[in-house]
């Protein structure tokens with residue numbers, strides 16, 4: 259049975275292909291075709307002999323995903339991709355163009371086991387984890403399709419990345435590696451609902467990427483109404499883990515807060531959030547809040563906060579010394595914005 263090359267680390271690939279690759283320099287040439295030139299077919303590895311190319315194709319798959327749908331936003335050029343896997347499952351990723359850098363928002367799972375009530379991915383249920391290769395291939399396919407260089411990666415698509423820990427860590431190592439994707443740690447953000455134990459483990463990996471905590475509430479009872487049972491971790495434990503990550507890695511920390519009308523968007527909620535962050539991090543410009551206007555999804559019981567309440571919420575944080583940004587919804591006309599990646 260063929261192996262999926264992107265699922266393998268370089269060491270694993272070298273071991274699996276030792277009967278095909280006679281010399282180290284040929285191995286290095288192959289890695290350059292895969293990660294630097296990002297060529298999608300062994301046939302196009304033109305500096306290799308025909309014999310090696312044939313053997314590679316017989317033993318390895320270079321791509322397993324196909325793009326089955328592509329929706330382009332008329333508003334901002336955001337592209338929502340629907341990918342199909344080799345086992346015929348579909349999932350999404352989003353290309354986010356911008357003047358200074360193009361980013362992708364990629365998925366780590368097909369569906370999501372967490373089931374946040376404001377998120378259409380959560381409503382789709384959970385199918386399976388994506389493999390290391392399937393995570394990385396989203397970026398290669400989008401680069402190839404858009405002919406644009408990707409220099410920012412957000413693990414904010416379908417799924418809770420820390421529930422697919424090993425594949426996500428392996429993909430992150432490839433993204434950071436000088437010999438592979440070579441994307442700076444400041445340009446990679448992993449967003450989590452707050453799996454406290456895994457956040458602490460992530461510190462030990464020494465990757466120092468940016469972390470985003472999907473907090474959305476400062477009160478456990480209130481949070482349980484949108485994130486079922488808080489997914490096992492009370493806010494206090496999540497914040498302990500976030501504080502630990504911040505202290506050890508010195509990377510930026512983002513607190514994500516979806517604003518839902520008459521639910522978590524009152525001035526009192528804003529004051530509570532400001533107090534919580536000041537208590538935990540004092541006033542530190544490296545800890546910022548992303549205010550995300552709730553993107554309505556069909557059948558949802560929630561409605562978006564008004565622009566006035568969003569501004570008021572932001573100002574309360576600002577007056578308290580907390581930097582808060584209102585995240586502009588990207589691709590909302592094609593259901594590519596935050597929380598809209600459902601079927």
Ligand code: SF4
Nearest residue numbers: 370373374377380417
């Ligand atoms: S918000 Fe994130 S963790 Fe919650 S259901 Fe959606 S994808 Fe899963």
